[in-house]
Amino acid sequence: MTATVSSSHPDATYSDATHPDATHPDATHPRTGLRHDWTVEEVEALFQLPFNDLIFQAQLAHREHFNPNQVQVSTLLSIKTGACPEDCKYCPQSGHYNTGLSKEKLMEVRKVLEEARAAKASGATRFCMGAAWKNPPEKDLPYIMEMVKGVKEMGLETCMTLGMLNADQASRLADAGLDYYNHNLDTSPEFYGNIITTRTFSDRLDTLQHVRDAGMNICSGGIVGLGETERDRAGMLVALANLPKHPESVPVNMLVRVAGTPLEDVDAVDGIEFVRTIAVAKIMMPASCVRLSAGRENMSDELQALAFLAGANSIFLGDKLLTTPNPKESRDRQLFDKLGINMDDSSALSSEEAAEEFARTCPLREQENDHYYDAMKVS
Numbered sequence: 001m002t003a004t005v006s007s008s009h010p011d012a013t014y015s016d017a018t019h020p021d022a023t024h025p026d027a028t029h030p031r032t033g034l035r036h037d038w039t040v041e042e043v044e045a046l047f048q049l050p051f052n053d054l055i056f057q058a059q060l061a062h063r064e065h066f067n068p069n070q071v072q073v074s075t076l077l078s079i080k081t082g083a084c085p086e087d088c089k090y091c092p093q094s095g096h097y098n099t100g101l102s103k104e105k106l107m108e109v110r111k112v113l114e115e116a117r118a119a120k121a122s123g124a125t126r127f128c129m130g131a132a133w134k135n136p137p138e139k140d141l142p143y144i145m146e147m148v149k150g151v152k153e154m155g156l157e158t159c160m161t162l163g164m165l166n167a168d169q170a171s172r173l174a175d176a177g178l179d180y181y182n183h184n185l186d187t188s189p190e191f192y193g194n195i196i197t198t199r200t201f202s203d204r205l206d207t208l209q210h211v212r213d214a215g216m217n218i219c220s221g222g223i224v225g226l227g228e229t230e231r232d233r234a235g236m237l238v239a240l241a242n243l244p245k246h247p248e249s250v251p252v253n254m255l256v257r258v259a260g261t262p263l264e265d266v267d268a269v270d271g272i273e274f275v276r277t278i279a280v281a282k283i284m285m286p287a288s289c290v291r292l293s294a295g296r297e298n299m300s301d302e303l304q305a306l307a308f309l310a311g312a313n314s315i316f317l318g319d320k321l322l323t324t325p326n327p328k329e330s331r332d333r334q335l336f337d338k339l340g341i342n343m344d345d346s347s348a349l350s351s352e353e354a355a356e357e358f359a360r361t362c363p364l365r366e367q368e369n370d371h372y373y374d375a376m377k378v379s
């Protein structure tokens with residue numbers, strides 16, 4: 001069975017001949033037309049489409065919801081680096097592997113806000129902050145919430161990735177003004193145990209539920225190149241698309257193979273296979289921003305252009321993604337110029353506005369928080 005999509009509307013209408021069960025009451029969402037009943041077999045069929053057909057369908061889906069020449073730009077900052085107690089086999093920040101990464105304490109609020117201000121001046125509209133934790137320690141939450149409030153006051157959208165959250169933590173972060181919470185599913189439920197053993201796939205789903213219940217947007221995607229099969233890629237996308245609501249942001253990462261991690265010698269991902277994953281994600285979740293995320297440093301301009309053509313419409317700007325390299329900003333701007341992609345920098349602060357914002361600091365933002373601890377010891 002080939003899962004083709006109506007050319008008049010990529011997600012609202014599926015032809016009777018191609019939808020697995022067109023009579024199913026959930027075949028289309030009653031209000032949005034977005035589907036939440038994907039099957040792995042159906043998604044595998046999408047992966048098998050001729051490349052040109054797949055890209056064409058992805059473009060149709062994309063254009064129903066987005067300006068095709070607009071790419072959203074976020075900046076990602078590591079606010080607490082290394083010594084993570086989780087054992088994600090791809091991650092240089094895991095305390096289980098020796099990657100030579102130096103551990104860093106939680107960054108001071110003031111420094112985080114300085115970085116956010118610079119990101120805004122560079123055209124970022126969202127500022128993402130990542131901490132290598134299993135879950136955020138209570139003693140750090142006041143600082144975390146102050147970071148959220150400070151970044152928000154600059155007119156930037158806020159995003160954090162801090163590990164697992166309970167319902168109370170999610171609610172407090174939402175109250176502080178956090179717009180997005182990133183929590184990737186990484187891979188399929190079936191392959192998950194090959195990559196991470198210190199938490200389960202259902203732990204991830206629980207956190208996503210808490211984030212949703214607290215009213216925040218979800219940023220959740222996965223990684224291509226972990227040694228997974230195409231069926232695993234399909235399974236991961238099914239898990240994301242069949243959530244009660246599609247994640248607003250779906251990062252698709254290409255594995256950055258870091259020396260010292262168990263996946264340092266895994267086979268490199270074929271670029272066309274990577275672009276196929278982006279295209280399938282866009283067809284399944286057409287109203288979501290699909291983010292071309294980690295791995296861009298090693299992608300040619302041509303491969304990135306194909307990814308944008310397949311529906312990727314969000315990137316991270318800045319020369320570092322937490323701990324791995326990212327293309328230089330000037331290279332991104334040149335590529336955007338070549339492709340006629342315009343970054344939405346309408347919210348950029350003038351230097352006077354930036355200085356004004358910085359003056360509006362509270363004691364916490366100026367306070368040195370030198371309570372360094374070893375995250376490996378945090379339960």
Ligand code: SF4
Pocket residue numbers: 084085086087088091092093094095131132133134163
């Ligand atoms: S939880 Fe995050 S920081 Fe920790 S090892 Fe996994 S990917 Fe790395």
